[in-house]
Every structure is written in C-alpha cells, then in structure tokens.
Amino acid sequence: MNKHATPNLKAEKIAGGVATDQRHDSAHKHVSGAAVYIDDMPEPAGTLHIGLGLSTVAHGALKSIDLSAVRSAPGVVDVLTHADVPGENDVSPSNMHDDPVLAEGKVEFYGQPIFAVVAETREEARRAARLAKIEYDELPAVIDIWNLDPVNDKQVTTPLILKRGDAAAAIAAAPRRIKNRMWLGGQDHFYLEGQVSLAIPGEDDEVIVYCSTQGPSETQHLVAHALGVPSHAVTVEVRRMGGGFGGKETQANQCAAIAAVAAKKLKRAVKIRLDRDEDMTATGKRHDFAIDYEVGFDDEGNILGVDFTYALRCGFSADLSGPVGDRALFHCDNAYFYPAVHAKSAPLYTNTVSNTAFRGFGGPQGMAGAERVIDEVAFAVGKDSLEIRKLNFYDPMEAIGERSVTPYHQKVEDCIIQRIVAELEESANYARRRREISAFNNNSRFIKRGLALTPVKFGISFTKTEANQAGALVHVYADGSVHMNHGGTEMGQGLHLKVAQVVAEEFQIDLDRVKITATTTAKVPNTSPTAASSGADLNGMAAQDAARQIRKRLTDFAADKYQVPHDQVVFLPNRVRIGNQEVAFNDLVKQAYINRIQLSAAGFYKTPKIHWDRSKGRGHAFYYYAYGAACSEVSVDTLTGEYVVERTDILHDAGRSLNRAIDLGQVEGGFIQGMGWLTTEELWWDNGGRLRTHAPSTYKIPLASDRPKIFNVKLTDWSSAYEPTIHRSKAVGEPPLPHGMSVLHALSDAVASVADHKICPRLDAPATPERVLMAIERLKREAVKPA
C-alpha cells in the first residue's frame, strides 16, 4: 500500500470494500517483526518488572508468609500482597467476589498468585519470587469432577435447566433406550503471546494500562475496582494481541490489576509478563466436561427423548463458568431436533485454576454430547451415523414444520444444514469412500481407516443480553483521510480490517484512506469483550452507524451548497456525484470543514430481537445461527493407537462473507484448534493438583505435520444471513472449531472396525493414541465376550 497514492477518481469500485479478499492490515508488519505487541513497546525510563509467587499446594490456609529473603534479594524494590491492593482485592468478572487479585488467607489451587515481587529487571523479580517461605495448613483438595455428584457437590454458580416436553416420559416410552457417560478434556489456549500488561501511572488517580486483553472495558473496570478509583481514572489500551481465543477475555485482568497497583504504589511504570509455565499454571482454560446422557429412540434411529447432565470442571471460582455451562446446554442439540428434552448444567467447584472462555465457550462441548448420542443410536440400530444425523436434523428453512424448536424454545428459522451436508457429502465422495474404507479395513490387519461427517449449528449472540451492544468512533480529517476506532480488539482474526472495509464501503473511499487505530477505553466506552464471535457483527454495525452519520452530514451539506435534492448526492468511489458534477471526496470534505460541518461521529449498535429468561429457560437467545459440516478420514495403528488424518473436507457458512480470505483462515485455523482439543491436547494434573502439562514440551497443540494430508476447505457461495447483519455476513470466529469433531468421530469409526462396527467405541477426548489404543482393546475384548 502506497500511503501517498492519489485516490483513483475514475474507479468503478473502491479498493478494499466489503466482500473483497484483503490481506490482514498488519501482515507486512507481522512478517517483518515490526508489529508491536505490548512487550515490544519501548519501556518508559525506570520501568519495573513483576515476578509472581505462586501457591505450591492445591488447597490450604496460609499459615505464614515469610518474604524477608524475597525483599532483600538483588534488584527487589517492593513485594506486594493482598494488603497492598487499595480497592477491593477481587477481579471476578461476574461480580461474585471470588477471584482475589492476590490470595488472602487461603489458596484454592496449585499456582494461585500469593504475592508479586517488583524488581528492577524481570529476571531479578523471577529469581526473588522463589525465595519466599510459605507455610500452609493443607486442606482436602478436589481435583477431578468424574466422581462428584452433579447436584449435591459444591458449585461455583447457579446451574441452568432447559426443558421442553416430558423427556423422562418420552425416554421411558421409547422402543429403545441407552444411558451412558462421556468425558471431554479441557484445553489450554496456548496463545503464542502470554499474558502481559504495562501500567504507567499518571497524575492524581490516573493510570494507563497497556494490556493484552480481549475486554478493555472490563479490564478498565476491574483495575479501577482494585485501585478503588472511578473508571474514568483508568485507561486501557491494546493495539493487538498475539492470540486470544477467549484466554484474554477475563484472564488478562489479574495481571493488569497487579501491574496497576504496583505502578500507583511505586509511582513508576511496571510491566508484568508471565513465563509460559506460569501462564499455563495460573490462568484458566477450556472447561473439562463429564456428560451423562440418556436417549430414547425408535428402531429407525429417530430420537424421541433425551436427557443430559453437563458437569463442568470450573475450578475454584465462578469466572465465566455459569455462561459457559449455559452455552453447552444451548448446544446440546447441535443441529438436531429433540421431541422431548431435559438438560441441566452442573458448574462444579474444584481446587484447580478457574476455567474460563475458550473459542466456542462450552458450545463445542455441548455439541460433542449431541454427537455421542447420535453415535450411540447409530450403533444400536446398525446404521451409518450420517444417516442418523440426517434423520434428526431440524427442519430446513424452506420447509419449517414442527421440528424446529430448540430446547430453549427458540424457533430455528434459518436452518441450512441439509444443503450443506448434501453438498459436502457429494464433494467429499462420502459414499464411495465409505465403501473403499470398508474394503481397505477387510484387507488390512493392523492399520484401520475411519470416516465421519459431522455437522455444526452455532448460535450467534452473547447470551448475556446487555453484552450485545457496541460503539465506534470515526473521524474524517479535513484532508479526507479517516480515523477509525471501535470497541473490538484485534487478536489475529482480522476484525480491524473487516470493520475498516465497512467504513471504506460507507464513504466509498479506498481502504488505505481508513486508519486502523488501537482499541482504547478513552475513545469508545463500555464495550463488550471481543468474544462470542461477535466482533465484526457488533463493531461493524457500530462503525457503519458512525460513518453513516458523517455521510449524512456531508450529503446534507452538499445538497444545500450545490442546491440539489438529497437523492442527487451519490457517493461514488473516492468521489461524490452532486447533481451533474463529481467532486473528489477529499475536496467535499475540505469544503465541509470550511463550512463548519462536524466530521466526527460516535456510532452505536445493539442487536435487535434477542431476549432470554434464564430462570424459565426460554427466549430468543440467538440472533441467528451459523452452519457448517466437516468430513474427515483417519488411519489408525491398532498396535499403538497412533494415527494420521488422511483427509478433511469442510464446507462452512459465513453468510455473505466480508472477506473470504480472512474467513477461510478462521475456518482452517478453527478446525485445527478443535482437532487439537479432541486429539493430542491433554491437560494432566497429578494427585497433588499440580498441572504437569504446563509448557509446549508436555502440552501438545497441533503442528503443521498434524494437518490433514488433504485439506479442502470451502465457504458456501450461496448463503446469506437470514437477519440484516452487517452486509448479511455471518460470524466466523467460533463456529468452525467444532469441525474438529469430525476427526474424533473418524477415529471412533476406525476403532469400531475392530469389532465389525457392532459396538459403540464411546471414544472420549482428548483421543490421544493412548485413549484410541485402550478403546481398541476394550472393543476387542467385548467382541469376543458372549452377548
């Protein structure tokens, strides 16, 4: 991009409008190392650094804390404990007052921050942190949820119940019934840039915090709360994150608060950047789930009634566990209609790190439960799982009948899953490959192939209604260049680029005339975290609103100045046609400025239609749904359980995509991340509650060589959002992640082949080579057992 290019006044289309493929706005900076992340910013003179002292027991009262050796260590300036927090010692994002900034009186998980060393260098701070002598009165620790009672054991927040019809009666009356349980492990975000904040004290009560956060407003609010100052004293800014995935929706707040408290106390800039091991030990992850299910069905495989209990490992505090459990329930149907359903969540307390948001936010876990039920039914009636899936889909949008109501009583009005699955089945040659794999397996003694096609229907909107609002700030400078700001944050998903495309489109100016600027609470207040896939939907609309206000003023001005009707002022690429003449956009702006027209606007958007009554389990929780399907084939070594993904085909619905290049990257990346969650990414705590997979040496996210050997990813070229979303596009952040389920089910299919597809493998996740081999062994044993 040449910054000094003269706008093309003859162009038929602007360069970089909506629905065009554009490179990430920072791509050239990413590749050259010039993109600035928080740890790359030049530190103010005298910047101090923090090292955390973490708990070494999972549960215990703090009997004594001797920090004398820490204080006298080289370079140490101060050591902070909870007593140094001037406001409330809490960063709970859900107002539960259960998330201390620094532990007070007790610790509730191994790795909980107890104190913060402030030193001249980061290395000195880290070294000193190890010198503390802390005595604990250890208390019994609950690490796992597998053996907990979902009703009577301690919960961190109120569970949700969804019901429609009489599930118990429907199951009891069904010709066939199955009751069982599945396990889904959690997942570490493994954003490549760990948690980091730089706090710079200002005058009076002011502080500015540069923080790698998905939710600057919430970080601002909680920092203010911890400092005991009004929110107006705190500014939080973030230009970009090195990955978020939900791991910086709430988990950035604690570091931000610690840095801010230290900065205000010591009147010096303070930076905190966690080491990877500390980051993985001390910050929350995707929730593990134990899912109890009972399903009643007929001999054809029609589901008649289903009952679910989704128990989730929340860790020691509520954080976002309530809404995560809720979203799991909202997706216990995936794309299937249940004639009768009862589903409840059990947000269980454990002495582990407090689990949090992670791309999908419980939704993928909800769907995985639904897909297990489908598998159980398929094995029971002896049919291919894909047949059972198709049998139980919601009614398609063109033929909505009785089978269109969700467990939360929302009508599914935009269902396109049938068409997506049909197209994918065809393009992936599902039927032919099913036959080929069967033939292969008959002739292969040790290597078995498996195939699966899984659908996704994902609800779009925050279920917390007030979060579905957004703001933007757009300035047009007198030279016609545009400054764009909104409440969304950039974590790699190309949000800023998409919103800039929207603004360029409104003004009909080339994309390079729109400047992308850092997200800051000082420009747009009270924003929602960039989460729930909502970034472009909400902020795109808000920015469009701001741009439209300014465009309207320009139109009014032009109509008045040139004495033409308003409808004769038309914004063309880089110019405006006013009556019979064309004026360059830049010139019109200049004229407007001279005539004292306001060229700045704050935009706003709130999602219409949605409402949700949690106590009743009813509402129009989602503005719309995004759809997709994936088909994967694997090879499994039945001697070791090792496997490779031979091929994956994905067809995904991004509506009328704002930028297909960006969206394709979201689908590819989301799938691989989902696959990692369900295959090699295993969180392993020892008996003492210490996470032993706390670094990439032990925690294995996918590599380039874990990609499917053949990987065909397509976006639908025909779908369009049913509701008037921003240019009829659909959210694409989270919906592709559950496509990873196709790999889990393909592995399950390969395992099933060792017992002639007669026994449901009930393969739990993550399906490590070990879990795969153990499932194979179980099936071999059961296959020879007399019935």
Place this chain on the structure above:
Amino acid sequence: MPEIRNDIRFILNGADVALTDVAPDATLLDWLRLNRSLRGTKEGCAEGDCGACTVLVGKLSAESLVYESVNACIRFMGSLDGTHVVTVEHLCGDGEKLHPVQQAMVDFHGSQCGFCTPGFIMSLYALWMRTPDPSNAAIEKALQGNLCRCTGYEAIMRAAHAISSYGEAAKDPLAAEREDITARLKALRDGARVEIGLGKARLIVPASVDDFAALLEKEPGATIIAGSTDVGLWVTKHMREISPAIFIGGLDGLRTILEKDGVITIGAGATYTEAFETLSKRIPALGPLVDRIGGEQVRNMGTIGGNIANGSPIGDTPPPLIALGAQLTLRKGEARRTIPLETFFIAYGEQDRQPGEFVEAVHVPVPTRGEKFAVYKVTKRRDEDITATLGAFYLTLAKDGTVADIRIAYGGMAATPKRATAVEKALIGKVWNEETVEAAMAEYASDFTPLTDMRATAEYRALAARNLLLRFYIETTGTKAPFQVSRNEAA
C-alpha cells in the same frame, strides 16, 4: 596453553560485535530484545518448543558457511563466538521491499495474530536457502519446531511453496554476501580461549578439545554446554546457576564424523543434524527417528553426545545406539577409555562418568547385510514430542531361520535406557515367527515396570511397548501391507 581473550566476537546481521560483559547464562533472545532492542524476535515459551524466537546462526562447518535455524531463547551468548547471527530485522529494513519469504507469507495470508510469524519466517528462510522448491514433507519437517495457534498452517504451507516465485534463493543477500561473511568469520577464528568473568560468574570457550580436556580436569564441577537444548531450560525455567560454564559447541575437534571398518565414529559435539546426515544414510532405519526428535531448531543445536551424557531415561538416541552395539569413548585429561554404551547408564541420574571426564565420541557399528534393525518411537503428538515409549530392535537370524542374536532396548520404560533381556532370552534360539514373538511378548512384564506420568499411563506404555515387538516382526517379514501409519505417503 592457548592465548586467552576476554570477549565474545560475532556478527549480528551486518555489524561486528565484541562483548566483554557476557554472563554464562545470558541468552541470545534476552540480549537481542533487551540490549539491542531488536524486538521482532519473540519469546513464546522460553524452552525451545514453540519457535517464536527462531533466528539463524551461520557457522563455519568444514570451512564452508552454513546457516541454521535455532531457538534464541535457549541459545547462550557464550556459544556464539565466531558465528553470524541473523534476525528477522535483517530481511528487510523499515519501509523497504519485503523479502520473498515475507511477501509470500503476506500474499498467502500466512499470518493472523502475527506473534509466531517472525519465527516461521526464519525457519522458512533457512529451508528456502537450502531447498528453494521444497516438498510438503520438507516444509513440514522444517516447521516441526514452530507452533502457530491461529492459521492451522495451511496458509503457511501455501506460502512456503510459493517463495521461489518471489525471488531466487541464489540471489539472496545472504548468498551474495557469503564470501564476505566467510572471510569475516574466518578472521574471528584466532585460536584463542575465551574467558569472561562477570562478578562471580565465569564463562569459558576452550580453544580446542585438548584445551577443554585440560580445563575440565581442573574444574570438574563446571557445566559443560554443547547444544544447550537441555541446560537452556535449567536457566530459563529453573533459574539454576551454571557458572563456571564451558561452551564446547563450537569445537571442530568434537564435531568430526568418520567411518572406518564398518564403524561410524561421531564426535560428542556433532548436532543431530550433522550426525544424522551420515547415520541416516548408512543406517536408513534411523532416518525416520531423527525426524521425530525435537524440531529443526533443536536438531540444529542439540548433540548426540549431550543426549547420551545427560543420562535421561527418555533420550531418543541411546536405545537404538545400544541395540546397534555402540561404544562410548570418555576422556579425562589425556586419558581415554572406551566402554559399551549400555554400561554408561547406571541408574536414574547416575552415569559411569568420573569428575573431570567427558563424553568424547560414540562409535556406531553399521549393520551388515542380513541383520535387521528398526527403531520405533511412540508419542502423544507425532512430531516434536517427548517419548512415551521407544523401542529399538537389532536381529541376527541364523541360516535355519532361528534367532541367532537379538538386542532390544527401550526408552521411557525404566529409570535408564534399558535392554529387554528377558524378552531377548525368550527369542534367542527360537524360530523367528509370530508364535515365538507372541510368546516373548509375555516377557515384557519381567523386564519393565513403567511409570504413569503426563505422557502416558504405565498400562499404555506396557501395552504399546510389547506391541512394538510384533510390529518389528511384521516389518521383518517384508510385508507390503501397511504396518504403521505414515505421514508422508498419500492416502
């Protein structure tokens, strides 16, 4: 005694650097970011697994200049004497035209959050200079040490294939400046020993292997650092003191690889990359193993000598080397002794190495025709993962089809790399068939009592380990049917 100088000298991008104030535990990454404000190189894990800190180090190898990707986070400054360090900032200046590797990544949407990207750029750069038109397998191998959490890698693969359409590797600045840099690096080789004292901390780079032997005899408590892929973590994760530290990675005399009378002798300082160039050629069954040890950056730093000397029960080279009947030469001062590798490992954390003694070389007999050798590694993730169990098998059949001799060694199954003697006993003298193998599989229980940890349960280790014997048997039958999953064969 050699001359002594008190500084580390190397080239950073274009500039000559001489540093007198280097601590033995100072890492290249911290120095780049904190001392030089070169912040394009990122810290993702500080343990050599994620690759966000990847830079190139050019070194003279047999007089020719070789650039290799390495992890700056666990690379100590002391190991850089006489090298050329190239960071992402060297590829294009501010506002200048992007380098072909960079432009390809931009055009093919190879970055999303961008944090891992400089590391990918450097790994792809190293690959492209060596292999301008790489295969999928070559790209995947070059990227085994680079984690990306956003893209799912597909876009990066597309970019990697396209680099050569943006420029010619032969015309790359590093290629064009090759003679100049070579001359400058040669000029840095003054044959001196480097000694730097910084407070109580001391750093020593010996002038030669003899110098090292003499130094270590005098200072038996010194930390010996070859590739620092293990010692690096002592510093970044455990904050251990490593002074006095002796850096031996640059000693040519420890990097020699030669074959004589059917035995390959590998100097203890040869990296995986260097050693396996010969080993994989001469013992093809070792080829697939090296592709699964660490990532490219770790293979470019880590040494076989270090893999043996640190005595880890999960080191990947000892079991196959034991099965092959390798010998180990240890040296103390001028005295050398050679022992069977197997006897080097005494117990967990205990090896047959005297104070002041060091591993100098390992001698690997090349299997003769007719002998069958294989090694299988089992891990949670296929590449760049630490062994759950690893089995190595070396079989000699008699003319009558009975087992004349078999050596089976495992990693991950005991406190040291260990032979499966009971299993071997159950096989020797028997006809090599599936029945014999099945019967011998029962003997694993008397050889091994594996542990449960984060990598695998004891039950899985036991089961997978004994199934590997069956896999080995099947492989020796010469079957055409697949007996293990493969990344590189098309579906």
